[in-house]
Amino acid sequence: MIIVDDEEFARSSLYFLLQENCENVHICGIAKSVDEARELLSQYEVDLIFLDIAMPGKNGFELIPDTKQSNIQVVFTTAYDQYALRAIKANALDYLLKPIDIDELKESVEKASKQIRLIDQESDRNERLKKFSK
Template sequence: MIRTILIDDEPRGLSALSSMLQAYCPELEIIAACSEVTDAKEKTKTLDPQLVFLDISLRDKTGFDLLAELDPVNFEIIFVTAHNQYTLRAFQYSATDYLLKPIDEDLLVKAVKRAVKRIEASASNNVSTLLYNLNRLHAQKEMKLCVPSLKGFDVIDIQDILYCEAGGVYTNIHFANRAQICSSKGLSEYEKLLTDSGFVRPHNSFLVNLLHIKQYIKGEGGSLILSNNKEIVVSRRRKESIIKSMKEIYKF
């Protein structure tokens, strides 16, 4: 069953759509029907829908305004509206479909089938991604890294690295269980070596081990709190890729 939320500021519209879906689309489970924007925002955030039917013209906002507040959007969207001037903008949000009121039964069924197909394909990809990332993190626990320094070199376990910090042409490597090391290689070199081993670069000056991130704090770019309570700022332009990497690993 596909977890589905209906959002329309007209109760009659909600009732009509719900009845049609129950009659023609038994693969959908309607987990919420919302006529208020505040309620819709809360339910969409907490109930983890896979599919949302969204009216574009709401009372005090548009459906696009709601989506902007929910960013990132992790569900398929079927827009429903009495107006067709929003078509282009709807598909800029990668909508599965766009239905005009009054809703045609055949078009509704076709739209739902397309949405279900996309959801199932996404679920398959998510499983593959999860298995890949689990294997990658497992491999990290077995990998070692040779770090050149001014005195010679150190052989370290990758999993023990908290983060790497740029220090001019050098890199300071910080650990969970030992003193930091100053490497004679630059941070860009470590980014090439460690990106495929579960490290992300939230800022030009830092490279962070995903295994040691315990919290993300929202903000313009936000910040990461590591397992040793170190806070590292995320640059605005890297925010999206950092959150994506965390979601791929931890599936939140």
Template structure:
């Protein structure tokens, strides 16, 4: 198997050394072709060394990791962010479906991220995911209006307002949209609950996340369920019922 060419960009030598050791011991399928401690050095390295994957810190003195990404259109490599950023940043990564690792580095998480990056090498939709991420950070005080959804063979950029509801389907999540074309996404419902909860969505049941914009009515019969605009009847769990009524009262 051809070795994956990797560039490490982080202003902390300690972090760069840790990443190198993890890759050397746990991912022999990769070759570290260079490292950089700032954006300008990274640009030179990218142009000369042609990495396939860049492990990129966000917060560095002077220019940030995002400035490196903005330098290229389209991006000639796949990126895995290595960050100690806050919860907002994690939310933005999840919205865009771009890989990230939290410091301190956990070896098996780095290996998993590299495997995913290898699979994305020839993915032509990758730059749309990246543009969603950059938009999310540039508008970090606003509620995010789009989400990136990975299905088996496509990457979908969907407006939140076009999602009626989400339903758990084993380890997957089925999205029901206003255009009546469901999408089976490759993540569990909990992940999308974390992402969409600030955008008018409510987890009414372990298996159901709904967009309250499309709620038609709450029916108290048979333990409680709701009717959505697409005609679906969604059960409401007992422990969620009062919370749902409280949220609805504030709409």
């Protein structure tokens, strides 16, 4: 899992909220831009991204195509509610408004965990079918 946000305070507070409240989350990287996030995606096997939207240079939506082929779940974390419809259309798993509520964060992580398990089960089933059909 990675955190992507251009604001230092937002990155560190989300990191600590996750560490203190979501023990099953493993944070493999923190990025302050879309370009840094792409670097992390090339280095690690990521299944969940907490992604800010309004960042200098490239916005969070520009990272979405990089997440599609790997089935990476995206939870948008933003101070702006005006992007919610666009996030839904981008198939975001969730949308959290800053400051992030701990209970909403826990719900988001649980939702992501369930979705990731479903994807893993589907992948395992497909692998077994391929072996069976040979």
